Amino acid sequence: MTDVPQTYDETGAVVHCKLFCVNDSQQAQVERLQSLIAEHTLPIILDIEVATERLTQKRRQQLSQASTQPILLLDDKDKLSWLSDGLSVAPEWDKLQRRVVSAGRKSELLLQAVKITSDSHVIDATAGFGHDSLILASTGAQVTMLEQQPLMALLLLVEQQRMSALPNWQKLMSRLQIINADALSYFASLKADDISNDGNAVDVVYLDPMFPEDSYQDNKTGKGAKVGKHMQALHQLAHPPTLDEERQLLNSAKAIVSRSAQGQGRVIVKRPQFAPLLADEPASESWHNEAVRFDGYFA
Numbered sequence: 001m002t003d004v005p006q007t008y009d010e011t012g013a014v015v016h017c018k019l020f021c022v023n024d025s026q027q028a029q030v031e032r033l034q035s036l037i038a039e040h041t042l043p044i045i046l047d048i049e050v051a052t053e054r055l056t057q058k059r060r061q062q063l064s065q066a067s068t069q070p071i072l073l074l075d076d077k078d079k080l081s082w083l084s085d086g087l088s089v090a091p092e093w094d095k096l097q098r099r100v101v102s103a104g105r106k107s108e109l110l111l112q113a114v115k116i117t118s119d120s121h122v123i124d125a126t127a128g129f130g131h132d133s134l135i136l137a138s139t140g141a142q143v144t145m146l147e148q149q150p151l152m153a154l155l156l157l158v159e160q161q162r163m164s165a166l167p168n169w170q171k172l173m174s175r176l177q178i179i180n181a182d183a184l185s186y187f188a189s190l191k192a193d194d195i196s197n198d199g200n201a202v203d204v205v206y207l208d209p210m211f212p213e214d215s216y217q218d219n220k221t222g223k224g225a226k227v228g229k230h231m232q233a234l235h236q237l238a239h240p241p242t243l244d245e246e247r248q249l250l251n252s253a254k255a256i257v258s259r260s261a262q263g264q265g266r267v268i269v270k271r272p273q274f275a276p277l278l279a280d281e282p283a284s285e286s287w288h289n290e291a292v293r294f295d296g297y298f299a
């Protein structure tokens, strides 16, 4: 065991991460990671180790259990993933290609709720693995992605860099801006003058905060979404907001979109279908399917 600070507590402390590489020839890739960390001033220190044995599933499980530090893996294809509870997770945006290409208001409930066009500017204030951001950006809109966890922000930045090298993805990648920040601090930093200025107006703030692990399914019927491996992993790192934090998040998001240029700003909140309303606040309109619900608050 090491005595580096525990980093799962959202205190803003420097995150000491173990990075396992599979061979010595990955130096260039490690340097690219270090440059991203420096360029975006991510509070991450990489503790690099070359794996001397094959990282089988059993070995991954052991590593996760033995380490107090988050673990990153750079595989033989230079793909970066986060080892959480023995599971390797990464944004894997290429796997969403078909969904992104065919995304429209018919196929994506999220796009029915946000009602954006290619002129819109959206803030995805809880970016996570960035999957919803991709759907939002598929419309041609500009998407500012906020992610409070430095480790997640690093995974997103690495994925954006990787996907930007693929010609089919370049335009979409150029519409994403990834920022490692807490949404509340970021909203507070946006000056009223800046965002009422036409070019900077925010049309939609999208919120998909964590919710308790047991709120994905209806208690009585057992219906609802199963928790996927990406969400399972996120539960190791981030916690659901308190009621007070929910109120602050919703109110400051509403304040941001109320300055939208056309006066048509909206805050859209994603919830599991049976979860309570964010901050107990009744929505102006809701959209749902068998797994999720989007609650809209119109400015």
Ligand SMILES: C[S@@+](CC[C@H](N)C(=O)[O-])C[C@H]1O[C@@H](n2cnc3c(N)ncnc32)[C@H](O)[C@@H]1O
Binding pocket: 125, 126, 127, 128, 129, 130, 131, 132, 133, 146, 147, 148, 149, 152, 181, 182, 183, 184, 208, 209, 210, 211, 234, 238
């Ligand atoms: C449920 S996940 C979002 C999943 C995301 N919609 C996706 O498509 O992958 C919530 C994410 O928001 C982040 N988060 C929660 N509260 C935040 C805040 N106040 N500011 C910025 N990020 C936040 C968490 O760290 C976590 O990564």
